[in-house]
Amino acid sequence: MTPTDQIKNALFKLVRLTAAEWQVFAQNLEEVNFRKNDFLCPIGQVEQYIYFIHTGLARVYFQKESEELTLNFHFENEFVTSFSSFLTQTPSRVAVQALDKVHASRIHYRAINALYNQSHNGERIGRLIAESLYLAKTNREIDLLSLSAEEQYQNLLQKNPKFISHLSVKHLASYLGIQPESLSRIRNKIGR
């Protein structure tokens, strides 16, 4: 399956675009590569693109004084960008960083907006993506409010084992809102 087909599959799960609509989108795709630790979007920059990850993974994090707070991780076959910056076209409060070599395709803000303007279906894809982002954040909000660090880790073990197997203690801890030392103790206590 070609990179472009990967994206087509992901989008068509939401809405089936016409051939013409898909063309508007596909014409504007551009393949890009990042090395480990490169920034897809650094803090302060206005995000111009949505990325679709073909291979590799990325994290989105916020810098709070000396520590980094991770908001999310994104893996293969997922879209990633500093959505807040992209949507509002204002400087990003968060950084998007490759945690590994990343091969991605990206599409420019203008192309997305062209699609929204030209196509009702395109607009719908935008709505469905925004809704699913909202749902994910709501679930996370409930977790952050209601679970202790240990419960959250147990939760990940069940629902997102990929997180635990692919991410460093440091990054995982910052996602859970705790210090690496604490996560280390939790892992030790639970027995991996």
Add this chain to the structure above:
Amino acid sequence: MTPTDQIKNALFKLVRLTAAEWQVFAQNLEEVNFRKNDFLCPIGQVEQYIYFIHTGLARVYFQKESEELTLNFHFENEFVTSFSSFLTQTPSRVAVQALDKVHASRIHYRAINALYNQSHNGERIGRLIAESLYLAKTNREIDLLSLSAEEQYQNLLQKNPKFISHLSVKHLASYLGIQPESLSRIRNKIGR
């Protein structure tokens, strides 16, 4: 200004609908009233409506064992519903409750979907609302991860004084993810 005009204003700030499009929406509005502590949507119910609050206020909360965790408050001229349940049409994990007498208008899920299907502009309103919900949740996520209870309270004092003036210590504490006793101490320490 009539209740319907209030809604029209709120929507038209996002996108200007045509007269025909607005008709589809307006025809399906229904005014409803709730007494203090009534549920607009109890836990477990599939949310059928989006509400627009003309007067009063409501909160959205999650029940975790014996305690209630508040996800949000909604005031006059705002939309409210159990969005997750509404969007997915699955039983609600959260309750939406009137904190005072509430006068609202509501529109049914089917009517919203009819609007989405018939109108590109309607779809766009849906997208913009979903995006703004997402942005709000992202900001809250950053606050929950990065701020101590006291910092969060200071934050509210600046950005959401309405919360502090209109809400009980109990509800506000559950929104901040702390116990009422802790919030009481913070208020005392800061000097109101």
Add this chain to the structure above:
DNA sequence: CGCCGAGTTGAACTGAATCAAGAAACGTGG
């Protein structure tokens, strides 16, 4: 007038942070 829920205050407790130090893993150059 008396009750009842909401708010406050105090004392003891606890989960997680912090600071510090050592062990393991990692990648970079010789």
Add this chain to the structure above:
DNA sequence: CCACGTTTCTTGATTCAGTTCAACTCGGCG
């Protein structure tokens, strides 16, 4: 492919923010 330096992970000791439990105050309402 090994040696070295750097980062990451773990473990221990101490501290701290926030919880818990209990008692007391206050204001509103029957």
